[in-house]
Amino acid sequence: MKxxxxxxxxxxxxxxxxxxxxxxxxxxxxxxxxxxxxxxxxSSNLYLSMAAFFDAADLRxxxxxxxxQAHEELAHALKIFEHVLxxxxxxxxxxxxxxxxxxxxxxxxxxxxxxxxxxxxxxxNDLVALAVAEKDNATFNMLQWxxxxxxxxxxxxxxxxxxxxxxxxxxxxxxxxxEELARRGSK
Ligand SMILES: [Fe+2]
Ligand SMILES: [Fe+2]
Numbered sequence: 450m451k452x453x454x455x456x457x458x459x460x461x462x463x464x465x466x467x468x469x470x471x472x473x474x475x476x477x478x479x480x481x482x483x484x485x486x487x488x489x490x491x492s493s494n495l496y497l498s499m500a501a502f503f504d505a506a507d508l509r510x511x512x513x514x515x516x517x518q519a520h521e522e523l524a525h526a527l528k529i530f531e532h533v534l535x536x537x538x539x540x541x542x543x544x545x546x547x548x549x550x551x552x553x554x555x556x557x558x559x560x561x562x563x564x565x566x567x568x569x570x571x572x573x574n575d576l577v578a579l580a581v582a583e584k585d586n587a588t589f590n591m592l593q594w595x596x597x598x599x600x601x602x603x604x605x606x607x608x609x610x611x612x613x614x615x616x617x618x619x620x621x622x623x624x625x626x627x628e629e630l631a632r633r634g635s636k
Contacts, residue, residue: 473536473537473538474533474536474537474538474585474588475583475585477579477583478579478580478583478585478588479533479538479539481575481576481579482529482532482533482538482576482588483533483540483541483542483543484543485529485572485573485576486526486529486530486533486540486542486543487526487542487543487544487545488569488572489522489523489525489526489529489569490522490523490526490542490545491545491546491548492522492525492565492569493519493520493522493523493526494519494545494547494548495522495548495549495562495565496515496516496518496519496522496562497515497516497519497548498548498549498550499511499515499518499552499558499561499562500512500513500515500516500518500519502550502551502552502558503515503555503558506555508555508623508627509627509631510626510627510628510629510630510631510632511555511626511627511630513630513631513633513634514609514630514631514633515562517633517634518562525595525598528591528594529591532587532588532591536587536588549561555613555623556610556613556614559606559609559610559613560610562606562609563603563606563607563610566599566602566603566606567603569599569602570599570602570603573592573595573596573599574596576588576592576595577589577592577596580592609626609630612626613626
């Protein structure tokens with residue numbers, strides 16, 4: 450119970466499960482947002498797994514890029530989690546499936562990352578549609594950040610896929626891309 454709440458000293462409201470869900474945020478919207486928190490956490494684990502895969506292939510730049518990506522996905526999960534708390538919703542951390550361990554090649558891994566982002570864009574679009582249906586403007590507004598973010602996410606992964614396709618199986622090209630990706634996050 451937040452201090453300063455008008456219910457702070459009312460025994461009836463001491464049970465934390467007794468939140469004013471439905472007034473602040475609909476159950477449908479709440480379930481969907483909790484689901485998205487799990488989806489973002491899965492994304493984070495997926496990219497961590499890819500970071501390990503690239504490191505094992507001695508592609509440290511790719512691994513670095515994926516580790517930053519994993520951090521970003523965790524931040525996405527927390528952004529939605531915090532929105533749920535801000536709206537006095539009851540956040541629930543759901544099960545997260547184990548991500549794949551290995552990929553056929555750097556190209557297949559990056560293609561999987563790109564396709565994963567396309568899938569996440571679909572999930573965000575579904576959430577936006579639900580926010581509209583539920584007349585939940587606050588959630589709609591919060592989600593607009595994710596709509597813009599997904600454009601970037603798809604673009605970044607797609608650019609790396611295209612570069613990998615250009616260099617084909619030439620190791621020298623792979624090394625050049627690896628060095629470029631190693632610079633992610635540095636000025
Ligand atoms: Fe994300
Ligand atoms: Fe993402």
